[in-house]
Amino acid sequence: MSAPVTIEISARDGEARAGTLRTPHGAVQTPTFMPVGTKATVKGLTPGDLRTIGAGIVLGNTYHLYLRPGSDLVQEAGGLHAFSGWEGPMLTDSGGYQVFSLAKTRRISENGVEFTSVYDGSVHAFTSELTTRVQEDLGADVAMVLDECPPAGADQQYHAESLRRTARWAERCKAAHGKRDQALFGIVQGGLFADLRRESLERTVAIGFDGYAVGGLSVGESREEMLETLEVVAPELPPEKPRYFMGIGDPVGILQVIALGVDMFDCVLPTRLARHGAALTAEGRLNLRNARFRRDLGRLDPECGCEACTDYSRAYLAHLVREDEILGHRLITLHNVYFMTDLCRRARGAITGGRYDEWSRAWISRYMGEQVPARPV
Amino acid sequence: MSAPVTIEISARDGEARAGTLRTPHGAVQTPTFMPVGTKATVKGLTPGDLRTIGAGIVLGNTYHLYLRPGSDLVQEAGGLHAFSGWEGPMLTDSGGYQVFSLAKTRRISENGVEFTSVYDGSVHAFTSELTTRVQEDLGADVAMVLDECPPAGADQQYHAESLRRTARWAERCKAAHGKRDQALFGIVQGGLFADLRRESLERTVAIGFDGYAVGGLSVGESREEMLETLEVVAPELPPEKPRYFMGIGDPVGILQVIALGVDMFDCVLPTRLARHGAALTAEGRLNLRNARFRRDLGRLDPECGCEACTDYSRAYLAHLVREDEILGHRLITLHNVYFMTDLCRRARGAITGGRYDEWSRAWISRYMGEQVPARPV
Numbered sequence: 001m002s003a004p005v006t007i008e009i010s011a012r013d014g015e016a017r018a019g020t021l022r023t024p025h026g027a028v029q030t031p032t033f034m035p036v037g038t039k040a041t042v043k044g045l046t047p048g049d050l051r052t053i054g055a056g057i058v059l060g061n062t063y064h065l066y067l068r069p070g071s072d073l074v075q076e077a078g079g080l081h082a083f084s085g086w087e088g089p090m091l092t093d094s095g096g097y098q099v100f101s102l103a104k105t106r107r108i109s110e111n112g113v114e115f116t117s118v119y120d121g122s123v124h125a126f127t128s129e130l131t132t133r134v135q136e137d138l139g140a141d142v143a144m145v146l147d148e149c150p151p152a153g154a155d156q157q158y159h160a161e162s163l164r165r166t167a168r169w170a171e172r173c174k175a176a177h178g179k180r181d182q183a184l185f186g187i188v189q190g191g192l193f194a195d196l197r198r199e200s201l202e203r204t205v206a207i208g209f210d211g212y213a214v215g216g217l218s219v220g221e222s223r224e225e226m227l228e229t230l231e232v233v234a235p236e237l238p239p240e241k242p243r244y245f246m247g248i249g250d251p252v253g254i255l256q257v258i259a260l261g262v263d264m265f266d267c268v269l270p271t272r273l274a275r276h277g278a279a280l281t282a283e284g285r286l287n288l289r290n291a292r293f294r295r296d297l298g299r300l301d302p303e304c305g306c307e308a309c310t311d312y313s314r315a316y317l318a319h320l321v322r323e324d325e326i327l328g329h330r331l332i333t334l335h336n337v338y339f340m341t342d343l344c345r346r347a348r349g350a351i352t353g354g355r356y357d358e359w360s361r362a363w364i365s366r367y368m369g370e371q372v373p374a375r376p377v
Numbered sequence: 378m379s380a381p382v383t384i385e386i387s388a389r390d391g392e393a394r395a396g397t398l399r400t401p402h403g404a405v406q407t408p409t410f411m412p413v414g415t416k417a418t419v420k421g422l423t424p425g426d427l428r429t430i431g432a433g434i435v436l437g438n439t440y441h442l443y444l445r446p447g448s449d450l451v452q453e454a455g456g457l458h459a460f461s462g463w464e465g466p467m468l469t470d471s472g473g474y475q476v477f478s479l480a481k482t483r484r485i486s487e488n489g490v491e492f493t494s495v496y497d498g499s500v501h502a503f504t505s506e507l508t509t510r511v512q513e514d515l516g517a518d519v520a521m522v523l524d525e526c527p528p529a530g531a532d533q534q535y536h537a538e539s540l541r542r543t544a545r546w547a548e549r550c551k552a553a554h555g556k557r558d559q560a561l562f563g564i565v566q567g568g569l570f571a572d573l574r575r576e577s578l579e580r581t582v583a584i585g586f587d588g589y590a591v592g593g594l595s596v597g598e599s600r601e602e603m604l605e606t607l608e609v610v611a612p613e614l615p616p617e618k619p620r621y622f623m624g625i626g627d628p629v630g631i632l633q634v635i636a637l638g639v640d641m642f643d644c645v646l647p648t649r650l651a652r653h654g655a656a657l658t659a660e661g662r663l664n665l666r667n668a669r670f671r672r673d674l675g676r677l678d679p680e681c682g683c684e685a686c687t688d689y690s691r692a693y694l695a696h697l698v699r700e701d702e703i704l705g706h707r708l709i710t711l712h713n714v715y716f717m718t719d720l721c722r723r724a725r726g727a728i729t730g731g732r733y734d735e736w737s738r739a740w741i742s743r744y745m746g747e748q749v750p751a752r753p754v
Contacts, residue, residue, distance in 0.1 A: 326421040
């Protein structure tokens with residue numbers, strides 16, 4: 001039986017890869033930015049908007065959907081695709097990350113993690129078996145294993161024990177997973193410790209998954225530390241499987257992880273920034289609350305082809321943002337997701353053309369302006 | 378020189394009229410519901426959405442736009458059409474209503490009204506000349522004269538003095554108005570006093586405007602009182618001019634004022650209700666926060682052709698509303714504006730077919746269910 005989700009690499013440039021990810025709900029060109037639809041909606045956008053943008057994979061959060069509206073209801077509605085109206089590829093996380101980052105109290109044991117709901121304080125427990133079943137109910141194209149993303153400042157001993165427990169959870173997830181048209185991805189942890197990262201990678205690959213994620217990075221460490229750690233892991237990941245870097249969404253960081261061979265990444269940053277009135281543009285991040293945009297009748301990003309950039313002025317968008325108008329959130333979100341999607345398309349072109357290094361350096365230098373990136377690509 | 382905005386009545390059924398309103402930015406079939414775009418946006422919707430819905434005239438609020446972002450900026454951007462991207466017909470009010478309903482302090486004199494901004498407490502004054510110039514800067518197809526909508530409980534003496542001052546303001550507005558591609562409408566006041574309404578009507582018609590509005594109703598009086606007062610005014614309005622009932626947006630009320638010969642009406646109700654999660658349907662108003670919709674996989678309004686009704690379930694929309702998701706506000710707003718627009722199309726069809734009375738009675742009875750309307754049409 002062939003895997004439900006596969007990647008075909010069509011070009012390599014250094015470590016960077018351009019490919020096609022095939023899923024039960026369609027193919028996606030990689031590298032690809034996955035917009036986050038936490039609660040079965042990419043905030044403010046319809047599936048039609050996402051299609052127009054050319055978005056590839058939409059991410060859903062198991063933690064939130066399990067609690068609200070309930071994965072049983074989503075399953076009854078025909079799964080997350082039918083429920084939300086997005087018929088393209090989807091990925092759900094295991095919910096573990098939200099348990100560790102959102103829950104006021106939580107208790108980890110060999111069996112899983114007990115936590116209180118951020119909504120109403122009710123007590124729940126995620127086990128490997130439960131998050132696997134919940135993700136099967138949600139029915140995304142890709143499900144993730146339950147893992148622990150250890151707290152900032154955890155020591156080597158903690159990381160070692162945590163990654164071994166995560167590997168045992170991953171094994172149980174694989175055993176519990178029975179949905180044939182859904183892929184299951186493993187997750188490599190190990191903090192910033194190179195030997196622990198190697199151990200986690202070996203354990204995870206030994207179990208065998210349809211794809212591999214790198215977790216526990218972009219969580220507060222320096223960019224240099226993040227990239228050094230990724231450099232340890234990425235070259236050892238099975239080259240024939242998709243590679244997913246969890247939780248990176250700043251344009252520079254994305255170009256940097258693409259350079260190291262990552263195919264997929266997600267982050268709430270572009271959509272969250274939008275709701276705070278910040279737009280990503282070829283010349284850097286613009287805060288539309290800034291006084292200089294009040295009377296600026298130019299286009300938001302003159303090089304962008306999205307609806308927000310072609311139909312409105314900066315002054316109009318700045319007015320909407322200042323007045324906290326829903327349309328402002330909607331249009332800036334549309335723009336930021338378009339921007340990230342378009343950035344990935346350009347990166348892909350540069351990889352295919354064998355000029356990724358040159359192109360990404362020039363892109364970053366223009367985006368950062370006077371600033372100096374943590375390190376060149 | 379022909380008037381910039383004209384109406385051609387194509388069918389009458391009793392007092393009800395079906396017609397075509399011609400404006401510099403296109404023609405609109407009447408009766409027509411005008412969605413309110415307070416701050417240069419119908420909350421959550423793009424001009425493209427409004428075109429898809431088939432919306433006719435969009436209303437802008439001079440009070441808000443004068444203060445934020447400033448009518449000088451809107452003028453510099455090419456007017457409200459260019460600024461907001463809506464290229465169809467628009468109407469602006471004079472700002473008077475908001476001064477009287479929103480400002481914490483205000484002082485009326487023969488010259489106009491002085492008030493403090495709801496945004497920052499700064500002091501401003503609206504005179505006939507200023508609101509006319511501001512509306513010329515905004516550049517809508519229809520501008521309104523400055524009027525006073527007296528406070529609830531004002532006595533006959535107050536109303537008499539107020540309507541005479543409003544008539545003097547109207548005269549000054551007409552003298553100040555010089556924009557040839559913009560119509561100016563007069564406003565009939567007079568509270569619930571039939572003789573004062575007649576006096577206001579005579580004074581306003583004597584000045585001569587491109588259209589006439591009935592103001593100061595639907596402001597707290599009973600529906601019976603509102604309709605009785607409108608019955609005094611409507612038959613005396615010049616039949617060859619458009620008739621605008623200010624501030625009514627409940628479906629039953631709209632059908633009742635259409636029966637009395639009104640062509641245009643506006644209200645924030647359908648869009649405001651949407652932001653509170655309430656949808657208008659053929660079977661009445663549905664509050665999507667109600668527990669019974671949580672697991673309801675049916676369509677919002679099975680008879681409606683809007684995107685919210687064809688692409689999503691009640692359960693999904695209820696989930697969005699409960700989670701206060703932007704997309705929920707957007708989709709319910711889209712639906713409610715579509716609903717009102719479609720209701721007007723149906724009313725027009727019934728008038729043209731000579732069966733308005735029968736049709737509207739049946740429609741209201743189904744919409745109200747067990748409830749009894751204040752009075753039949």
